[in-house]
Amino acid sequence: DVPDYIKIEPIKITEGRYINEGDIEQKRKVCVIGSEVKRILFGPGEEAIGGQIRIQGVVFSVAGVYSSMKEGEDAIEDAQSIFIPFTTFQKAFNSGDRIGWLSLSSVADMPIQQLAPKVLNTLKVRKSIHPEDNRAFGSWNMGEELEEVNSILGAMNIIGLFVGILILFAGVVSITNIMLITVNERTKEFGVRRSLGATPWKIIFQVMKENLMFTIMSGSAGVITGVAFIKLVGWATSNFADSEIFKDPRVSFDMVVLSLIILVVFGLMGAILPAVKAVSIKPVDALRADG
Known part of the structure; x- marks a missing residue:
């Protein structure tokens, strides 16, 4: 291999x-050498650096x-691998200019989806292969895999947002x-206020303000609980699970802001019915009410 390969397939150098x-x-x-290769070839506590293998x-x-x-079977395969300089491989094993496979990464302004067809077409020209022959070279595009993963995560975010809105609405x-x-x-309190000169709009404002404050306080408590739960999951995965996928989960600030906006909107909508009912009570009837 070559030094830049580690930029394409990141590994953690432990020694x-x-x-x-x-x-x-x-x-x-x-x-x-991979960690599993070291375990097999070197004894417990034995220094591998500077040692020789055949x-x-x-x-x-x-x-x-x-x-x-990596994770799963890919991690096991990686741990059993050995990297040597490409030029050394050519010389030691008499491979000449033959290349079994190659790995490429694109620069920032060149999407990998555009680069991959150009690379394959160049190889076809260099090796005198028909342009329509798509079986001469095998290829795997990480960009396409990433797009699929992102689409799945995007769908999960939409579903999560929809479920969250339903939960907020239920609340x-x-x-x-x-x-x-x-x-x-x-009822009697509102009647007294009306008889003392409070306008219907003041009553409506009071009820809507109380409803909105109640909603925001409850929603904020839910947001804090959710953030605390995410932090707990992050702590658990960092200490008890060797997983890069679920490592260091975070709550998006945009999502928190969106949740608060939805809370305010739903809180105002939910306050309409109680406010209308409060002002619909006639002062005379309210003063006659018990309590």
Whole structure:
């Protein structure tokens, strides 16, 4: 391999170093071994760096040890792999200019979806392969895989947002029912205020303000609980699960702001019915009410 390969397939160097340009230029017989290779070839507590291993009869010096950043079967395969300089491989195993596979990454302003067809077309021209022959080279595009993952995550976000809105709406309905009961219990209070000169708009403003405050307080408590739960999940995955996918989960600030906006809108909507009921009570009837 070459030094830049680690930028395409990141690995964690736990001991020593990775292949460098000096190894490539001088065709050094050095290697970087996976954690499982070290476990098999070296005893417990034995120093691997500087040690020698034999690959198909050729002796290599261990320059580094790495652990995989992948999961599942890919992580197991990575841990059993050995990296050596590409030029050393050509010389030691007499492979000449033959290349079994290559890995490419695009620059920031060139999407990989545009680069991949150009690379394949260039290879077809260089190897005199018909342009319509799509089976001559095997290829795998990480950009396409990433698009699929992003589309799945996007769909999950939409579903989560929809479910969250339904839950918020259900909460607002409950708060509205509570406010209706409160309005019934405060009938005499509203009658007294009306008789003292309070306008219907003042009554409406009071009820809507109380309903909105109740909604925001309840919603904020829910947001704080959700953030705390996410932090707990992050702590648990960091300490008890070797998972990069669920590592360091975070709550989007935009989502928190959106939730608060929805709370305010639903709170105002939920306050309409109690407010209308409060001003619909005639002062005379309110003063005659019990309590």
